Amino acid sequence: MKQAKKQLFHDFIARKGLKSTRQRDLILDGFLSNDRHMSIEELYLALRAKHPNIGYATVYRTLKLFSESGIAREIQFGDGQTRFEHVDEGEHHDHLVCTRCGAVKEFANEAIEKLQAAIAESHGYLVHTHKLELYGICPKCRK
């Protein structure tokens, strides 16, 4: 699965006539080997720990490439930090976000998706994306 994403990204790089660089591989490894919802800051600091002179701008630029290549997706939970999550083909999910500790749980619900489609249609909208987030306190923080 990690290999598949690496492959996808390398194919994308080749298809676009871009260059395969050490930094891009480094950032890709960092992204793939970490938690599914990382902020750019987090990834940057993690990388920086091992490779002190990697640039902030490079991380931003590369994450944007990940989005374009389809292996990552940008998400925002309203805390002013952009996060990136892994994209798994044919899979869609929404998020439960803990407002105390920041934990994120993914869930998928077929019934909600269907209702959303019906609502959009009834208003004449042609929907291409949607966002559903439930904000609350996670089981751990409730104690």
Place this chain on the structure above:
Amino acid sequence: MKQAKKQLFHDFIARKGLKSTRQRDLILDGFLSNDRHMSIEELYLALRAKHPNIGYATVYRTLKLFSESGIAREIQFGDGQTRFEHVDEGEHHDHLVCTRCGAVKEFANEAIEKLQAAIAESHGYLVHTHKLELYGICPKCRK
């Protein structure tokens, strides 16, 4: 309904020991007499047209107070602009956002709300808010 919100805000001001000022009243009137999803910029410019030396900072500060008082709610549609919408007691709705023209349509769906509650519960989360936005092309733009 506008009167009710003015009352609510004045009560809030009094309860918190804050002061009732001309600017706050001005901004409140501007907010209440306009469209339901305004950006801070829009409100600021509209106010500025009538009262040239009202400060940007004051508008920000005051809108935050509106949120705290419960008469307004901050929303973000991912275009980098924070918007504020009116809060009507006991009413909840979600949004259909046109990604071409920016039009926003509100909708409410009881069934979705129930499903959300069930999902949150099954994961042990205590949910206090949620956000559901459908992004697409509105009927007008589809032509």
Place this chain on the structure above:
DNA sequence: CTTATCAATGAAAGTGATTTCCGATAGCAA
């Protein structure tokens, strides 16, 4: 294995939205 080309990089400067700072002003209680 060179060498030329031009994308990619890192550091720093620039943006745009929002926030803070600060001296002046104005509610409001005494």
Place this chain on the structure above:
DNA sequence: TTGCTATCGGAAATCACTTTCATTGATAAG
């Protein structure tokens, strides 16, 4: 009226990104 202090406006600061630019390095041609 007076005094206290919240609030104000304008400017500077901050925050999360984005762009710029001189240098570096990947790649392809020779």
